[in-house]
Amino acid sequence: QVQLQESSPGLVKPSETLSLTCTVSGGSISGSYWSWIRQPPGKGLEWIGYIYFSGNTNYNPSLKGRVTISLDMSKNQFSLKLSSVTAADTAIYYCAKHEGWIDPWGQGTLVTVSS
Amino acid sequence: DFVMTQSPDSLAVSLGERATINCKSSQSVLFTSNNKNYLAWYQQKPGQPPKLLLNWASTRQSGVPDRFSGSGSGTDFTLTISSLQAEDVAVYYCHQYYSPPYTFGQGTKLEIK
Numbered sequence: 001q002v003q004l005q006e007s008s009p010g011l012v013k014p015s016e017t018l019s020l021t022c023t024v025s026g027g028s029i030s031g032s033y034w035s036w037i038r039q040p041p042g043k044g045l046e047w048i049g050y051i052y053f054s055g056n057t058n059y060n061p062s063l064k065g066r067v068t069i070s071l072d073m074s075k076n077q078f079s080l081k082l083s084s085v086t087a088a089d090t091a092i093y094y095c096a097k098h099e100g101w102i103d104p105w106g107q108g109t110l111v112t113v114s115s
Numbered sequence: 116d117f118v119m120t121q122s123p124d125s126l127a128v129s130l131g132e133r134a135t136i137n138c139k140s141s142q143s144v145l146f147t148s149n150n151k152n153y154l155a156w157y158q159q160k161p162g163q164p165p166k167l168l169l170n171w172a173s174t175r176q177s178g179v180p181d182r183f184s185g186s187g188s189g190t191d192f193t194l195t196i197s198s199l200q201a202e203d204v205a206v207y208y209c210h211q212y213y214s215p216p217y218t219f220g221q222g223t224k225l226e227i228k
Contacts, residue, residue, distance in 0.1 A: 045165065045208060045219040060216040094164055100212040101155040103176075105164035 002027040004095050004106035011112050012089075018082040018111055022095030029053050029076050035098035036069060036080045038091040039108070046091075050098045051078055085113045117142050117211045121220035127228040134196040136223045138209035143189045146213065153213035156185055156194045158205045159222075165208060169194070201227065 007021040022034070036048040049059035051069045059067045063082070071078040082089060092108040118141040128134040144153045152172035157165035167176050172192055173185040182197040196203055204227060209220040 044221045045210075047215075047217040047219070058215050062216065096164075100153060101167055101170040102157075102165075102210070102212075103167035105166075108164050 002097055002104055004097070004104065006093060006095050006106045006109040008109045009111060010109075011114060012085055013115050014086055014113055015084055018080070018085050018089065018093075018113075020080045020093055020095070020109065020111070021077050022079070022106060024076045024078075024097075029071060029073055029078065033098040034069075034071070034078045035096050035102060037094045037096060037102065037105075038089075039094070040088075040091045041110075048080065048082075048093075087113050089113050116216055117144070117214060117218050119209055119211055119218050119220040121207075121209060121223045123223060124221070125224040125226065127226045128196075128199045129228045130201065131198050132228075134199050134203070134225055136194045136207050136209075136225070138187075138192040138194070138220050140190045140192075140211055142213075144211045144213040145189045152188055152192070153211060154185075154187075154192055155210045155212060156183075157208045157210060158203075159208065160205045168207075196225075199225075199227070 003025045005023045012018045030053045033050045033052050035050040049069050051057045066083045068081040090113045092110050094105050094108045096102045096105040120139045122137045154172045156169040159165040168179050169185040184195050186193050206222045206224050208222050
């Protein structure tokens with residue numbers, strides 16, 4: 001059973017870059033798509049983007065080119081970078097396996113953007 | 116983008132009664148070549164990540180009680196809980212995986228009356 005765990009940067013300053021890593025256990029990154037999704041406190045879900053094990057990516061245009069998702073096959077990890085963050089980027093960030101539907105999900109990590 | 120609109124935003128149902136949540140997509144999520152609807156339903160309890168309940172609009176995941184069912188095709192879908200249990204209190208989301216950017220409904224909060 002695949003399990004995912006997000007790293008926890010916690011607090012990021014406005015205009016800086018948010019960086020998160022997701023560690024996949026119980027299975028290989030190879031052969032699958034992997035996504036990042038976020039959820040502002042008390043609000044709904046927003047898909048950020050995915051990466052295929054080959055390195056191909058697809059990002060949500062709503063994030064206006066601020067997103068980069070990469071992977072490290074040797075560590076069975078994939079990562080998210082979101083640049084030029086503002087308070088609107090404060091959210092719980094989830095990593096997940098993306099088979100079309102999204103399952104399973106990591107537990108999520110709250111990232112707060114504040115000076 | 117596909118806009119997913121759920122109704123109602125919140126719902127209170129008595130224990131043992133039926134709960135019905137609707138999801139409407141701004142465009143069809145039915146892929147005609149395989150006759151599959153690219154729609155999923157999730158349940159999210161407080162402090163937890165979403166949990167996949169159904170994919171392909173009506174295929175229940177392993178371990179999901181059979182009181183949960185999904186129906187619909189094209190642009191209109193329904194999640195039904197046939198007999199509400201206390202543990203079903205949660206927010207429910209629909210999700211289209213037909214075309215990126217993949218989008219979710221705004222969520223329906225289900226409570227006990």
